[in-house]
Amino acid sequence: MSSIATPEFKTKEKHDLGPVWNVVVHNDPVNLMSYVTLIFRRVLGFSRTQAEKHMMEVHKSGRSVVWTGEREKAELYVQQLHSHLLLATLEKAPQS
Numbered sequence: 001m002s003s004i005a006t007p008e009f010k011t012k013e014k015h016d017l018g019p020v021w022n023v024v025v026h027n028d029p030v031n032l033m034s035y036v037t038l039i040f041r042r043v044l045g046f047s048r049t050q051a052e053k054h055m056m057e058v059h060k061s062g063r064s065v066v067w068t069g070e071r072e073k074a075e076l077y078v079q080q081l082h083s084h085l086l087l088a089t090l091e092k093a094p095q096s
Contacts, residue, residue, distance in 0.1 A: 020093040021074040023067040027058050028087045039084045040066065043077065068093055 025036075033055050040051035044066055057064035066088075067077055074090050081088035 019071070019095075020068055021071045022065045022091050022093045023074050023077045023081070024063050024089050024091055025054070025058050025066050025081060026087040026089065027062045031086065033059060036086065039081065039086055043080045043084065 025040075036055045036058065037048070037051045040046045040054055041048065044051075046054065046066075054064045054066050067074065071090075078088045078090050
């Protein structure tokens, strides 16, 4: 009796996926809170509630991590936020 070989699939472990990146928006004295909320909704696809929560965090704490994930997408978000004149940076997320 012959056995049929089944392919082996290797999945990447969490530590094999590379670092995770945060998109951080910083407070600035220029943009209105309503404008920041609008841009969060447009660029990041936030609901009004999410956008207002992050806008208030920026306003009160001086910064808010608005997105976490792979570097390429994080860089795109930072670029899009810059194009709307928001102060945004990219930073490596702490390893868990």
